[in-house]
Amino acid sequence: MPASAEKIQLVNPLVPEKGKIIKVLRETPDVKTFHVTTAKGKPFVPMPGQLAMLSLFNIGEAMFSVTSQGERHLEFSIKKTGLLTDALHEADEGQTIGIRGPYGNGFPLEMLKGKDLLFIAGGIGLAPVRSLINFCLDRSGDYGRMQVIYGARTPADLCFKEDLFQNWPSQGLEVNVTVDQGDENWSGPVGFVPSYLEELNPEPEGKIVVVCGPPLMIKFTIQSLDKLKFEHKAVVTTLEKRMKCGIGKCGRCNLGSTYVCLDGPVFTLAQLDQMPVEL
Amino acid sequence: MKAINSILIPQFLDALARETAVLAPVKNGGDVYFRPWQPGAEIQWEQNSLLPPKNALFPQTEVLYKYELQGQDGEIHEENPGAEPQIIFGLRNCDLQSINLLDKTFLSGDYVDPFYQARRKNTVLIVFNCHQPQLTCFCTSLGVDPQGGEGADLVLYELEREPAVKSVMLYETGRELGMEAKTGKGEEILKKYRDFFSDFGKKPRPFTSCTLHFKTEGLAEKLRKMFEHPIWADISRRCLACGVCTYICPTCHCFDIQGKNAGDQGYKYRCWDSCMFSDYTLMAGGHDPRPTKRERFRNRFLHKLAYFMERYGEFLCTGCGRCLAKCPANIDISYVVKKVKEAEINAR
Numbered sequence: 001m002p003a004s005a006e007k008i009q010l011v012n013p014l015v016p017e018k019g020k021i022i023k024v025l026r027e028t029p030d031v032k033t034f035h036v037t038t039a040k041g042k043p044f045v046p047m048p049g050q051l052a053m054l055s056l057f058n059i060g061e062a063m064f065s066v067t068s069q070g071e072r073h074l075e076f077s078i079k080k081t082g083l084l085t086d087a088l089h090e091a092d093e094g095q096t097i098g099i100r101g102p103y104g105n106g107f108p109l110e111m112l113k114g115k116d117l118l119f120i121a122g123g124i125g126l127a128p129v130r131s132l133i134n135f136c137l138d139r140s141g142d143y144g145r146m147q148v149i150y151g152a153r154t155p156a157d158l159c160f161k162e163d164l165f166q167n168w169p170s171q172g173l174e175v176n177v178t179v180d181q182g183d184e185n186w187s188g189p190v191g192f193v194p195s196y197l198e199e200l201n202p203e204p205e206g207k208i209v210v211v212c213g214p215p216l217m218i219k220f221t222i223q224s225l226d227k228l229k230f231e232h233k234a235v236v237t238t239l240e241k242r243m244k245c246g247i248g249k250c251g252r253c254n255l256g257s258t259y260v261c262l263d264g265p266v267f268t269l270a271q272l273d274q275m276p277v278e279l
Numbered sequence: 280m281k282a283i284n285s286i287l288i289p290q291f292l293d294a295l296a297r298e299t300a301v302l303a304p305v306k307n308g309g310d311v312y313f314r315p316w317q318p319g320a321e322i323q324w325e326q327n328s329l330l331p332p333k334n335a336l337f338p339q340t341e342v343l344y345k346y347e348l349q350g351q352d353g354e355i356h357e358e359n360p361g362a363e364p365q366i367i368f369g370l371r372n373c374d375l376q377s378i379n380l381l382d383k384t385f386l387s388g389d390y391v392d393p394f395y396q397a398r399r400k401n402t403v404l405i406v407f408n409c410h411q412p413q414l415t416c417f418c419t420s421l422g423v424d425p426q427g428g429e430g431a432d433l434v435l436y437e438l439e440r441e442p443a444v445k446s447v448m449l450y451e452t453g454r455e456l457g458m459e460a461k462t463g464k465g466e467e468i469l470k471k472y473r474d475f476f477s478d479f480g481k482k483p484r485p486f487t488s489c490t491l492h493f494k495t496e497g498l499a500e501k502l503r504k505m506f507e508h509p510i511w512a513d514i515s516r517r518c519l520a521c522g523v524c525t526y527i528c529p530t531c532h533c534f535d536i537q538g539k540n541a542g543d544q545g546y547k548y549r550c551w552d553s554c555m556f557s558d559y560t561l562m563a564g565g566h567d568p569r570p571t572k573r574e575r576f577r578n579r580f581l582h583k584l585a586y587f588m589e590r591y592g593e594f595l596c597t598g599c600g601r602c603l604a605k606c607p608a609n610i611d612i613s614y615v616v617k618k619v620k621e622a623e624i625n626a627r
Contacts, residue, residue, distance in 0.1 A: 011393065012343065012344075012357060012393050012394070013390045013392075014343050014392075014536065014549065015343055015344045015355065015357050016355065017355075018353065018354065018355050057346040057348060057353050057355075057538070057540075057545065057547070058346075058348060058538065058540040058545055059538075060538065061536060061547075062563065081563045081564040082563025082564060083563070084563070085563060091351075092351070094351045095351045096348075096351060096352050096353035098355065215566060240562070241560070241562070241568065242559075242560050242561060242562045244534065244535055244536050244552075245534070245536070247388075247389075247390035248388065248390070249384055249385065249390070249392065249532070249534075250533055250534050250535070250536075250552070251532070251533030251534070251552070251554060251582075252533065252552075252554070252559055252560050253560075254578070254582070254586065256581070256585075256586055256589070257585070257586040257587070257588075257589035257590040262388075276503075276506040276581070278568040278569055278574060278578075279568055
C-alpha cells in the first residue's frame, strides 16, 4: 500500500453537542430568552460578546450571541425573525437543541479596564451588550462610571426590563431608556437613540463606548458619536453576519480579509475604518 | 530519478489501483474528468480536466452528522471522516498549487477540518508537468511553476529530446517519461513498483511560455484602494451570477451547511456554495450586506487577488484558466486585472 490510512483524531468543529432548553422566558412580543444546558452542565464558558451556534436539527442552525450565563447554563435572547428563530419561539422547555462554540473574540476587556463605560444599544442589540454589562458590574472596582443608553420601537419591545429598571440602577448603573413610539403608560423619553444620545451629550473624556443594534441604528449612532467628538479607537461595536461554520472557513462573513466569526464580531471603529466595510 | 515508458503507464495504474483507489484524467464525452482508474481506461494527456480534482479532497457534498428525533428529544450521530487511501494521478501544477492553498484554509489556524485532513493525509499526488500551455492558461503570471511539483509526492514529466507531442498516439506507441519522487510516499511507490521504471539520464523538456500573461506586482496593494471604484459596477454588469466560475475553480472553497430531514430522522451535510449566489450573505430578517451583483463580484475578485493574499500570503488563483474558458459572459480574470491596472484612483 503506497498510502496507509492514518488514525485521524475525531473532533469536528462543525458538529454540535446535544443540549437542552431548560427554561424559556418571554422578554417582548418577539423576543424570548432561552436557557440552554448540556449533560455535562454548561457547554463552555464564553467571555462577554462571544457567540454560539444553535440548531434545531430538522430546521437549521444560526449564530447567536450569549447574553448571560449561570452556573450550569447559557442564556440566549433571540428575536423571532426567520425560519430557525420562528421554530425556536415555538419550542418548549425540554426541547433538544444543538450547540457549538464559543466563537469570536468577545469584548476587549483589557481595553475597558479603568475607563468610564457608555453602553449604547437598540432593540435586540442589548443582548450581547448585556453579557458585558453584567460582567463589568460583577467587577465594578475595575471600571469607572457606567451608563446605558437603550432604545426600542415601543415600551413593549424593551428587552430585559427587570435589568433596565431594577437590577442595573440598584447597582449604580445610570440607565437612560428611550422608545421610538410611546404608549399611554410611557412617561419616559420618546425618540431615536442617536438623537437621545446627542441630547444626553456625554463627555468623551476617559470613556469607552460600546454600541450594538440594527445596522441603521449603528450607522446614525456613529454619526452622533462623531458630532460629540468621540475618538474611533474608543468606540467598540459588535457585528452580525450570516455565518455557517463559525471558524473562518466557509467564507461568507468576511470584511476584507477579516472573518467576523473568527476575528470579530467585536471591532473598534478605528479597526473598521481600515477595512472594506460591507455592513 | 527514474523513467517510465508511456506505454507502461496503464499497467502501472492497474497495479496501483489493485491496492489503492486511483483517480486519473480520462476522456468522457468531449471533456476530461478525474475518474476512478479502471483497466482498459485511456489517460488523457493533452488537455487539463474540466473540473479540478478538488472533489477528491473536499467533496461537493459530505455528511457531517446524522440525527434522530423523538418528540422533544434528539440524538446526534457524528460521521467518521473514514478517508480511504487514494492516489490522484496526472494532476497539473495549477491544481497541485490549489491543493496547497486549500491546505492553508482547512489545515491552518486554531481549527483544523478533520474531514479534509483525513483525506489529505491519505492522498498521494502524482503531478504531470506541463510543457505546453492551453490558450486559457496563465499559471506563470500567478507564480505557479508549471513544472515545479511543489507539494507533490511524485512528478511525471516529458523528456527533452523526445519529438514534440502532436497526438495521443505518441503516448500509446511509447515514449519515455521522467519520474521523480518528492516525498517518502513517492519513494515508496518507486521502490515498490520498480519493475516499471528504468534509470534515467535525460533532462526534462522545457515549458513554452503562456500566451496569456500579466504582472501582479503591486496588484493586491492597488486593489485595497479600489473598493469603491466604478470598475466593479462596470465589469459585473454582464455577469449572469450563474456561479460556474466558483464551481469549476480549484481554489474556491466556500461552503454551506444544509440539512435533509425525513420524518423523525435526517442528516446535516456540508456542500459547496458560491459567493455569486444571491442568498450567500442574506441574513434572517432580509438584510443583505452584499445586496447586488456588484458587491458579490467585487468580493470574489478581491478575495482571489487581495484578501487571501493579506491573510495567507498567496493569491487564491492558480491560473488554470477554467473560469475564463467556461464563463458564459466571457468574464476573464486577466481582463479584470488589466482593468484594475488601468484604473485611476481618485477617492478611496
